Amino acid sequence: MxxxxxxxxxxxxxxxxxxxxxxxxxxxxILVQSQLNKAKEAMIQFDKDLAREVLVKEKRVNSFELKxxxxxxxxxxxxxxxxxxxxxxxxxxxxxxxxxxxxDIAAGxxxxxxxxxxxxDVKALESTSIIRMYEEAVNILIDTRTAFEKEDTVLAxxxxxxxxxxxxxxxxxxxxxxxxxxxxINSMPEALYMLSIIRKLERVGDQxxxxxxxxxxxxxxxxxxxxxxxNRKIEGED
Amino acid sequence: xxxxxVSASKFNAWFGDNHVVKDVSIKIEKNQVIAVMGPSGCGxxxxxxxxxxxxxxxxxATAKGSLKLYADEIYTMNPIYVRYKIGMxxxxxxxxxxxxxxxxxxxxxxxxxxxxxxxxxxNIVEKSLTSAxxxxxxxxSLHKKGTFLSGGQQQRLCIARxxxxxxxxxxxxxxxxxxxxxxxxxxxxxxHELKANYTLIIVTHNMQQAARVSDKTAFFYLxxxxxxDETKQMFTAPKDNRTQNxxxxxxx
Numbered sequence: 001m002x003x004x005x006x007x008x009x010x011x012x013x014x015x016x017x018x019x020x021x022x023x024x025x026x027x028x029x030i031l032v033q034s035q036l037n038k039a040k041e042a043m044i045q046f047d048k049d050l051a052r053e054v055l056v057k058e059k060r061v062n063s064f065e066l067k068x069x070x071x072x073x074x075x076x077x078x079x080x081x082x083x084x085x086x087x088x089x090x091x092x093x094x095x096x097x098x099x100x101x102x103x104d105i106a107a108g109x110x111x112x113x114x115x116x117x118x119x120x121d122v123k124a125l126e127s128t129s130i131i132r133m134y135e136e137a138v139n140i141l142i143d144t145r146t147a148f149e150k151e152d153t154v155l156a157x158x159x160x161x162x163x164x165x166x167x168x169x170x171x172x173x174x175x176x177x178x179x180x181x182x183x184x185i186n187s188m189p190e191a192l193y194m195l196s197i198i199r200k201l202e203r204v205g206d207q208x209x210x211x212x213x214x215x216x217x218x219x220x221x222x223x224x225x226x227x228x229x230x231n232r233k234i235e236g237e238d
Numbered sequence: 239x240x241x242x243x244v245s246a247s248k249f250n251a252w253f254g255d256n257h258v259v260k261d262v263s264i265k266i267e268k269n270q271v272i273a274v275m276g277p278s279g280c281g282x283x284x285x286x287x288x289x290x291x292x293x294x295x296x297x298x299a300t301a302k303g304s305l306k307l308y309a310d311e312i313y314t315m316n317p318i319y320v321r322y323k324i325g326m327x328x329x330x331x332x333x334x335x336x337x338x339x340x341x342x343x344x345x346x347x348x349x350x351x352x353x354x355x356x357x358x359x360x361n362i363v364e365k366s367l368t369s370a371x372x373x374x375x376x377x378x379s380l381h382k383k384g385t386f387l388s389g390g391q392q393q394r395l396c397i398a399r400x401x402x403x404x405x406x407x408x409x410x411x412x413x414x415x416x417x418x419x420x421x422x423x424x425x426x427x428x429x430h431e432l433k434a435n436y437t438l439i440i441v442t443h444n445m446q447q448a449a450r451v452s453d454k455t456a457f458f459y460l461x462x463x464x465x466x467d468e469t470k471q472m473f474t475a476p477k478d479n480r481t482q483n484x485x486x487x488x489x490x
Contacts, residue, residue, distance in 0.1 A: 012487045080446055082473045083482045221475030 014079045021071050021092055022149075025099075028064040029145045032099050035061065035106035036141065036204070040134050042110055043197065046119030054110035061103035068096045084218070091218035095148070098207040098214075102141065105200045105207075112193045120190050121180075128176040128194055130201070133169045136162065137204040144211045151219045159212035166205035173198040242308070243268045243406055243437045244289060244324075249303035251281070251288050253296065258284045260461040261303070266407075266454075271429055271438045273448035273469065276458035277489065282441050285458065286409050289439065290324035291317040307406065318350065325400030329412040331392030333384030333399070340380040342395055343367060346403045362402050369435070370398035371428050390421020397428065401436075408432065410440040414447065426451050445485055449473045457481045 011019070035054050042051035072093050075081060081089055125131050140162050147155040173195055180191045213224045244266040251259035259281045266272055274282045287293040288301055291312065305312045312320055333342045343363045347354050354362070363380065367373040372394040376387070384395050393413060400408050414422040429438055429451045442448050448455050449469060456466040457480070465472065465481045476482045483489050 014487065082445070082449070082485050083476050085486050086474060 014075070014081060014085060017071075017075050017079065018081075018085060018088055021068065021075070021089075024064070024068055024071065025092060025095060026145065026149060028061065028068065028096070028099050029141075029148070031057070031061060031064065032103045032106065033138065033141055033145070035103055035110075036138055039106040039109040039113070040131075040138070042113045043120060043134075044122065044125065044131070046113065046116075048114055051110040051113035055107055055114070058103060058107040061100060061107075065096055065100040065103075068092065072096075084221075087218040087221060091214035094214050095211050098211050102204055102207050105204055108200055109197055112197065116190055116193055118190055120194065121187065124180045124187065124191070124194065128173065128180060128198065129169045130194055130197055133166055133198065133201050136165055137201045137208075140166075140205060140208045144208045144215070147212065147215050151215070153216050153219050156212040156215040156219075159208055163205040163209045166202050170198055170202035241267050244439070245304075245306045246285075247304040249285075249288070249301070249305050251284050251293055251301045252299065253284075254298040258461055259288065259301075262463045264456065264463055264466055266437060266439065268437055269433050269435075270453045271433050271440065271451055273452035273455045274439060274441045274458065275443070275445060275448050275455060275484075276464075277484065278443075280458040281461040282456075282458040283411055286326075286411055286439060286441050288312075289407070289409055290326055291320050292326065322346070322403050323405050324407045324409060325403060325405040326409040326411070327393070327396050327400055327413050330416045331389055331396050333387075333392050333395050335383065335385045337384060338381045339367075339376050339384050339387070339395060342384040343398050343402050345399055366398040366402040367395075369401050369432065370394045371424065371431065372398055388421065390417050390424055393417060393421065393425055394428065397425075397432075401432075405436065407437045407439060410438065410442075412441055412443060415443065422447075445473075457484060459484070 035057060038050055038054050041047065042054065072089050075089055079085075140159055143155055143162075144159055146152065147159070177191050177195045177198075180194070181188050210225075216222055216224055242265045244264075246262050246264050249259060249262045250257065262285060274286060276282045284293055288305060289312065293299050293301060294317075301313060307315070307320070307323060312324075333339075334345055337345060340363050341348065343366050344354070344359055346352075347359070347362075364373060364377075367376060372391060375391060376382075376395075379386075384392060387395060393416075397408070397413075414425050417425065426447065429440070432438060433453075440448075440452065452469045454466065455469045455472045457464045457472070457476075457478075459480050465476060465478045467477070471477075472481065473485065476485065
């Protein structure tokens, strides 16, 4: 009888490419996370220099996006990936776009700091839950990265629920910002900036949720996009 | 069921003591292109050869279990009749070297002593060569030897020879592995056209070819049919880890 000597290879060239791509995505993730954190510090400390640094580094985020897009294109062309490799590359392309958009959001917040003539009142930042929202948005982004690195779909599913916290603060924003304006009509310009920041942070939650969907798609081959939110909650509780 | 052309149920094949095909159960539907893939020695070609009783031509070869063409057990049918109904095209183009293109196409009739009127024979030749996308290239040289054709043309001549017998199923054993990319492309294009009238079962080592041409793919490993599913499903989200490891090249 023919003996089948079936053993796993060290690493195929495609696996090497995918490992490199994964490392690049993680590096981009760390940069975007740092941008978001720096924009937060700039907002709280009203540090215009730090805000400008975020704006300058936005170009690096954009370069990462272009590099990762090109690398994906090359892998598709040269290796014709299938199954989990194909799903990984499709997910990588979308995660890349989502991360770049979060980078844009960090730059957008930094720009408000640069443009605003008066600093944001820390008490108002707290009463409108912006700081809490910001911390949660950053934590969600960190956890999506961990889920990606560890291929942990349980952690990825937990992101859906946590995004609800950001949504709730966003829904409550007109009332909380209204209170800030009521307390001091002169604070209207920065209050409007704060409202814009809340809207942007809500988008960070959405982008992270999209990334979590891509992680689940690539690891489990399940498509959760446009899944009814009630169904998703049930899935997330499993 | 009329829609199922070939079906196997717990089908096994041996070469002496060597158990090559193990408990294979599969249903192949009419007018579909089925790709059969797996590592060398996994039993895929043996299974293919069992379908038209070529397997038993090797001394010591035995088979057990059910293998049907429609409702009829292939192993109780007349093997000659089985091979009318289930044609085969091999890895290397093998036209009869001493026969003309015309005679190659109708070799099945002549070698079996089937009497067919000249006009009808002409009609069979034209129809078969047209179906094999070769008519326009050879219509003016039908009486030249088949071996004068290029490799890709010779393979299409072999396909025309199989078609001439009006089979239900055509088996292909790595039909393009000896062809250049242009000839491969023309044979692959032919698969798409042939499936309107025939059921095609193709053993291939070329996974991209399996992905390009087939509706469903079967993955064999160590004699077992590990997975049989829609090709799109197999190449995006295979259910079995062994399939995934094979198609992503993680087996050596």
